[in-house]
Amino acid sequence: MNFNPFSLAGKTILVTGASSGIGRTTALACDRMGAAVVASGRDSERLEETFNLLETQPKCQVTADLTHNDDIDKLLSSLPPLDGAVLCAGNSTTLPLQFGTREKFDGMFDINFFAPVELLRLMYKKKVLKKGASVVLIASIGGTHSFMPGNGVYGASKAALNAVMKYAAREYASRKVRVNSICPGMVDTPLIHRGTITEEQLAEDAKRYPLGRYGQPEDIANGAIYLLSDASSWLTGHDLVIDGGFSI
Numbered sequence: 222m223n224f225n226p227f228s229l230a231g232k233t234i235l236v237t238g239a240s241s242g243i244g245r246t247t248a249l250a251c252d253r254m255g256a257a258v259v260a261s262g263r264d265s266e267r268l269e270e271t272f273n274l275l276e277t278q279p280k281c282q283v284t285a286d287l288t289h290n291d292d293i294d295k296l297l298s299s300l301p302p303l304d305g306a307v308l309c310a311g312n313s314t315t316l317p318l319q320f321g322t323r324e325k326f327d328g329m330f331d332i333n334f335f336a337p338v339e340l341l342r343l344m345y346k347k348k349v350l351k352k353g354a355s356v357v358l359i360a361s362i363g364g365t366h367s368f369m370p371g372n373g374v375y376g377a378s379k380a381a382l383n384a385v386m387k388y389a390a391r392e393y394a395s396r397k398v399r400v401n402s403i404c405p406g407m408v409d410t411p412l413i414h415r416g417t418i419t420e421e422q423l424a425e426d427a428k429r430y431p432l433g434r435y436g437q438p439e440d441i442a443n444g445a446i447y448l449l450s451d452a453s454s455w456l457t458g459h460d461l462v463i464d465g466g467f468s469i
């Protein structure tokens with residue numbers, strides 16, 4: 222029996238942030254589900270590591286710093302027609318709001334908001350997204366909950382991303398392009414181990430999650446597979462919270 226509504230066989234899917242963490246795991250999961258993956262990241266060596274693990278052909282890698290318009294244009298011109306995209310590239314900062322200057326907000330919005338929004342806009346406008354394509358934006362529960370002090374700047378960028386997601390879903394439905402987001406809780410990736418929060422604080426914080434742990438990148442990648450696949454073909458404009466029950 223070959224019944225598998227989550228298959229991505231025959232689909233071509235772009236994953237940004239594919240050089241690390243959630244993006245890398247999502248790229249590899251899409252590959253294993255049969256998709257031809259276009260992997261994009263900023264660091265060429267780390268991107269190469271991901272690329273070398275991809276098995277489904279044709280595969281492609283594009284190094285791009287998505288805060289630079291020239292690099293967005295380079296990525297766009299390298300893209301084949303897409304059945305899906307997971308816009309995962311992003312960053313975080315832990316910063317009390319009293320230090321949240323306009324400059325800090327601008328820096329966070331550049332990568333977490335303007336980069337995916339510009340990429341989405343141009344992929345739609347230039348018809349890189351095929352009719353019926355599915356786009357997944359990686360947002361955060363930081364956009365809806367004060368999940369940890371000092372995440373106001375970060376949370377604002379993700380809340381804004383979710384707002385645009387809903388309008389894009391409505392407007393792009395005329396071409397049957399679906400747009401959804403995933404709002405992860407804390408996920409064990411290099412992003413959370415940069416020293417701004419100590420390992421002891423992280424271990425303590427993980428106990429606040431009803432399911433007793435932080436997420437693994439696979440928890441988010443599996444959600445992305447659902448949203449990319451035909452199993453979710455009647456779902457658009459939805460922010461899928463994957464957070465081990467934290468937000469309840």
Ligand SMILES: NC(=O)c1ccc[n+]([C@@H]2O[C@H](COP(=O)([O-])OP(=O)(O)OC[C@H]3O[C@@H](n4cnc5c(N)ncnc54)[C@H](OP(=O)(O)O)[C@@H]3O)[C@@H](O)[C@H]2O)c1
Pocket residue numbers: 237238239240241242243244262263264265267268285286287288309310311312313332359360361362404405406407408409410411412413
């Ligand atoms: N981990 C969490 O707890 C968590 C929770 C909620 C949401 N998220 C979101 O999930 C996404 C992935 O995060 P992660 O946890 O997987 O972090 P990560 O391991 O640090 O990966 C971040 C990815 O974004 C890429 N990136 C950063 N700045 C970029 C830029 N200017 N241009 C192009 N690519 C850039 C990085 O590329 P290079 O490595 O090549 O520089 C890397 O591939 C982010 O949007 C993050 O906000 C994470």
